[in-house]
Amino acid sequence: MSLWEYANPVRFLALSSRVLPVFWGLAALCLVSGLIWGFFFTPNADKFESTVKIIYLHVPSAMMAINVWVMMLVASLIWLVRRHHVSALAAKAAAPVGVVMTLIALFTGAIWGQPMWGTWWAWDPRLTSFLILFLFYLGYIALWEAIEDPDTAADLTSVLCLVGSVFAVLSRYAVNFWNQGLHQGASLSLDKEENVADVYYFPLLVCIAGFVFLFLALVLYRTGTEIRLRRTRALQAREVRA
Amino acid sequence: MPDLGKYADAVLSAYGVSSLLLLLLVVFTLRKGRAARAALEAVEKRKNPSG
């Protein structure tokens, strides 16, 4: 039994209905406990004071905003190479989740930036990159919506995702070159010195896990929805021909 | 309630906006999922009236 067996839509539905409750549960558990831990039981930081609590939303959503796009890129490649429908539909299902993650990252960033930098918005390279990423998500979703034939839409959006990824990386470098920013370095890195203090680190990890599980639950559920819509469409097409 | 100091507005609005966005995402996802399920069931019933 290889992993590709789950590329069959029917088998995918069966599997996802079994694991979905687990993912929903883990997502709720991690998010609630992580956010409560972070919000109520972590101290204020010297420089940031209470705004440090925004980190539990800002960092996980920003990570997810990028990871969702990477997942869409991988799914698009799988569709283009192996033509598994579930893969294409998973990419379609993930895009709105990515949009919301990007929006949360941008919103919390703006709310955090206001007291820290004295401005809601600065054309800082990271903020700008996220804004550009947001535009890429919008274009990707708009292309899916605009094309009627599902396979054509899957092919075109996959090509767009590939090309868009290259240009997103290019934009990232271009934006870095264009304006060196105010943003602090990565909050999480393998280099211990740079990391946030342990007291914030652990609740942050729980929140990140929560966002990941929420993403998985949402994508599995939404992919199931897309599969059902496709099946409805396929059955109707046969009805017409019968 | 922890002491949020002078930045209470910022922290609370960040949490508020984020939860609202996530909640909306989940609600719309579930609604679309229900509709898709119902539509599929209708078509399948037409296809196999016996069940």
Added chain:
Amino acid sequence: MGLEVRDLCVERGGVPVLMGVSFDLPPGKALILRGPNGAGKTTLLRTLAGLQPALSGAVTGGEDLIAYASHSDGLKAMLTVSENLAFWADVFGQRDVTTALHAFSLEPLRDRLAGTLSAGQKRRLGLARMLVTGRPVWMLDEPTVSLDKDAVRQFATVVAGHLASGGSALIATHIDLGLEAEVLDISPLRAQPDARAGASDEAFL
């Protein structure tokens, strides 16, 4: 030699349309495709022309030999008749357009802009394009639409000349062209609604 089609299965919009299409089209012969609207004549021709992939089956002897004419003629309204033809001749590596102009009596119109032509005249120009491709296997989708009787006869003469010089033609049409040609009725080849042929939608059934 000639075009050989074996057990071809074609799809449209993720649903198999025709299954088990087999025929030979040797040089010097014409084959008329018949079938009701929506039977899949256009889909079959587009598949054979290489615009869309077949689900299964084999097509041999058609590589770079097929000239395809769809419903629309690919004419530019703001180019003259001879400019339009010269463009397509050049794309297919040919030079001479006078034979094509003559065959469809387009000489008097050669310097008119294609946009000012009547529907029938445009169609004649579109068909004249086939002559400047220099390719032996013609695939024509409803070539006689908006042609009058004389023009249809003219077209039949051109096709007959093409066959006589060793070419072949596959023509989807409803009218009788007066050509000596075999007829392939595709309506019995229509795919059943529950057919499994590897079409894209079947994964969801």
Added chain:
Amino acid sequence: MKALLIRDLTLAFRAGGGFGLGLAFFLIVTVLVPFGVGPHSALLSQIAPGILWLGALLACLLSLDRLLALDWEDGTLDLLATSPLPLEAALSVKALAHWLTTGLPLVLAAPVLGILLALPAPGFFWLVVSLALGTPALSVIGTFGAALTVGVKRGGLLMSLLVLPLYVPTLIFGAEAARRGATGMDPATPLLMLAGITAGTIAIMPFASAAALRVNLR
């Protein structure tokens, strides 16, 4: 290939071909900017490189929806796809024709519009150089957007949404080079990056465009 280039150029110059529309748009945008930001030459000369780059970019974008849509409607693309000409080559040629009829005139007109915006004297040369290096990338990327949306009815707005984010790196490096040139700094680095992007897109994008167009022709 030459035939396709000549045909596209001929069509652009004939009535209804749209030649000059992009140029007129560029002119109007540039003229409107001082109405929006005020007539002070100090401010205008500061933002001139950016405005001119942005105007050129929008003018390019404006003419993209004609690039493939007309050939799609009249069936030319079907026939081209079955011709001996590879689709990649056909799309490269069409992008070249688009650049010759839109990008090149913009490059040549930019210095004149630079005067209107009080562009500092050293900026003219670098503005022209950066536009000459960057506008080909705009045409090639735009061809990709046009190929993606060619099957969509009234796809112009959608195409803008898809193409504009792809224009970001070109715009950043192009405008930066022009700005550095105008303020007497060394524009070499952004110009090299810009040249790199243009070379890369010219080499790779036709394949992506042809892939998208083949999908649409199915």
